Amino acid sequence: MAKDKEKKTSDKSQKKPNRVVKWFKDLKSEIKKVTWPSRKAVVNNTIVVLATVVVTSIFVGALDLGFYELVKFFYNH
Structure with a gap:
């Protein structure tokens, strides 16, 4: 029975590297x-x-600045 366990353990350890190599x-x-x-x-x-990122960044930055100024305008009045 002990030999069977050793054999199963050695079979498992041999299968794993083969799977990795095959992969x-x-x-x-x-x-x-x-x-x-x-x-x-x-x-x-x-x-x-890169051009798309730059154009989108400018657009989002302009929107952010516009909303910031709009909120600032309403809070000051």
């Missing part, structure tokens, strides 16, 4: 299948995102 091999295989964008597309998309 990394599968990951590598899937990464090779990915269609990566070109450098030009990445740069273009980055510029679009």
